[in-house]
């Protein structure tokens with residue numbers, strides 16, 4: 093599950109200008125990690141010099157920003173899109189270690205990803221506000237980012 | 250709409266701070282230190298507190314107790330730095346102290362929490378503890394005696410210290426940063442001038458209102474927040490009219506601590522996002538920034554959390570007004586009451602109500618303020634999403 097989210101962030105950063113705009117002010121080489129306590133799955137992505145995300149394979153590499161889920165069940169709620177990222181923070185399911193201003197950006201990127209890849213009725217449950225995004229744009233971005241198979245995988249079909 | 254959720258699916262609440270509140274609360278200091286096994290406290294404070302004669306109350310509280318202040322560090326600047334923390338820690342070690350008494354406002358309290366990290370963990374490198382939950386064991390005894398009634402820092406697990414070399418503000422978050430006790434004695438806030446009284450009270454009011462109406466509130470934090478709103482609402486104007494009202498001063502101090510407990514367990518929202526941005530760009534005091542944005546942010550959020558805002562009409566205006574106001578009109582009535590309160594604060598303490606009235610903000614600064622607010626962590630907990638255009642719209646309303 094975490095690996096899929098990591099790959100999705102990378103894919104979104106390559107095809108979606110909105111995501112790239114969010115990444116623009118972040119320093120190149122900045123590593124963002126998401127992890128699950130006590131020693132659960134995790135992924136890390138690096139903001140590259142080209143302004144996109146790339147997966148970081150080295151699990152020991154220091155991250156400038158880590159979002160830590162307190163339990164696997166909490167991570168599952170978020171990444172099965174039953175609970176939005178902001179709501180999960182508000183429900184004390186996870187916490188931020190590192191630069192909070194970047195965490196705010198990452199939350200927006202995750203929201204954007206959900207808006208793009210999920211059917212509207214699912215995304216609306218997880219997001220504070222469904223973005224102004226035309227269905228055609230959404231489908232174009234989603235298929236560019238994932239292809240149909242990956243999309244179905246994410247939707248759990 | 251998914252927000253606000255009627256039930257809190259999951260939450261945490263934590264407040265281990267002992268509160269000692271009352272007319273002679275300071276006199277309990279020796280007892281509280283004894284209970285913590287300490288006898289050589291170091292006072293951390295600032296020049297303003299000493300100049301106002303407040304330190305004398307601390308000294309007097311120890312008279313005849315067999316315990317005396319072993320060292321006093323009174324050099325805390327308004328924006329505390331790594332150097333300040335290191336200097337204070339050196340003094341603590343040189344004088345072989347065994348506890349810290351923080352006597353002051355937000356900066357003094359943050360400094361004291363950070364000094365406690367160094368004197369408990371050893372070494373001089375505070376920065377390596379920056380971030381969330383890096384401390385793994387209890388620190389030395391820390392007792393806070395607030396001299397303002399606003400920040401609520403006596404009840405929070407956060408300290409922010411500036412790294413002068415990079416200009417970065419380093420946040421430290423740990424349950425172990427929470428003080429062992431907070432002592433609320435009206436003598437310590439009695440001499441606050443009207444505009445500081447008003448600004449700090451509006452900071453506390455904002456903590457309570459945002460804690461209650463934003464995403465991370467829970468049944469326990471709501472109880473604290475609601476009571477805080479009532480204490481502040483009932484006493485702020487009374488105290489401004491009669492600054493020597495000890496009971497009113499004590500109520501404001503309690504309101505501030507109640508609000509501190511509340512927001513420490515629920516975070517804040519849009520008012521703080523905009524306020525942090527404005528404060529850092531235009532160098533305006535935090536409490537003033539809260540006063541400037543509170544009604545406009547509530548207005549913005551109202552269509553998502555109007556019910557919660559409406560519930561605040563009860564602690565703001567009392568049961569008669571609440572009962573007379575139809576449910577669907579309560580949010581507007583609560584916001585109108587806050588606006589009215591601001592008018593009164595303007596009349597009594599010259600507290601600006603709009604960005605223009607501050608005389609320190611120009612219209613061309615608004616886009617920068619909006620951009621900075623968009624990166625502020627509190628925005629995550631605001632019940633209604635806000636993008637750059639939304640933030641600009643709120644700023645223009647507050648202009």
Ligand SMILES: [Fe+2]
Pocket residue numbers: 400452455456521535539
């Ligand atoms: Fe505040």
